[in-house]
Amino acid sequence: MESKTSHKARIKFSLKSKEFEISGNEEFVNEQIENFKSIIQGSLENLVVQENVGIQRKKTVLLPPTEDIEVIDYVEEKKHSSASSGLSFENVIVIDGETVKVIADVPGNTTAKKMMNVILLYMWGKMQLEVLEVSFKELRDMCVDYGEVDKPNFSKHMNKQKKLFLISGSGQSQSAKLIRPGIKEAENLIKQLNGE
Template sequence: MGNSEAKLHLSLEDGVFEISGSELFVSQQIENFKDIILEALSSKRERLDNRSTDVAIASPPAAAPLPEEEQVGGRIERKNYDRVFHIEGDHVRIIKKIPGANTAKKTVNTALAYLWAKRSVGAESVSSQEIRDVCEEQSCLDPSNFSATLRNAKEYLIVDGKRNSSDKVCKLTIPGVEQAEALLEGLNGA
């Protein structure tokens, strides 16, 4: 090895660890600090991986596809709410009055129930116009606040499409599926 200058600059986002000197000196220091350097790089990578996981968790994921099934006594049983829905093929009709303390809550509950039923027949997303029609049938449509009401139910619903556009689609999040099932359990037994 010659006597030329060498430099190691390690930032880890400006925590900075710098060694400079002859090639021999820098090589020796790298060897001395090798374990610490590798540990720092490894923990940085883990923090970045965890941060990307946290970002993914920040917005609720869309629920996994159906069929909605439960394991009961070693056998798989499909959930059925035939006292709430009339289903023929992929056509769904709500046959019970959907509850809610006010129009907005009734609208969200209607959307949850309808989206759950559509998922049970294989439709992962539904147009907001279709949900609007069902809300009208349920007498809970507030035309001037309908879009905002669905958008504000972010924990339960994902609304995709351009703002002020009629071609939006809606789908359930995982908490939305759980909320819908809790609502449907109550309605199916009543």
């Protein structure tokens, strides 16, 4: 007696950066799709398909709910705005695609203070792009480009600011994440630079 062959199957979703994956034989995956169909279709109505995963997005199409769900990966459409804070930042930071640039003259009576203010603004801009953690190397390079950096003492200055940043890693692999007091400090700085 010949046994019924089954093919491996997989369906994967990325809903607000949380992944949901079902894998197994084709029959099992199809059963699970049926079980979750209404949830999946409801969740996908506001999402877009990224045609070339890992490559700059060339074209996005809205995904209508369908009877057969065969798409392998979804990416939520990003909104590049500060809707969460309602803060106007256009005179202080430029966000162009995935690039953040500080354009305002930052206050501070020392190089270290100016450098910290530039970093606060830069990281706040990155946060608008949903990039929460930034390497010390990227921050140092950005400060060099801006013209306010204390290279020999960069790590020392960053590690002194633990009330503003969550520092992780060690040595060359250190990175920083803006925490709530740092976010408030950056927003106050943006307001100050906008004359609010």
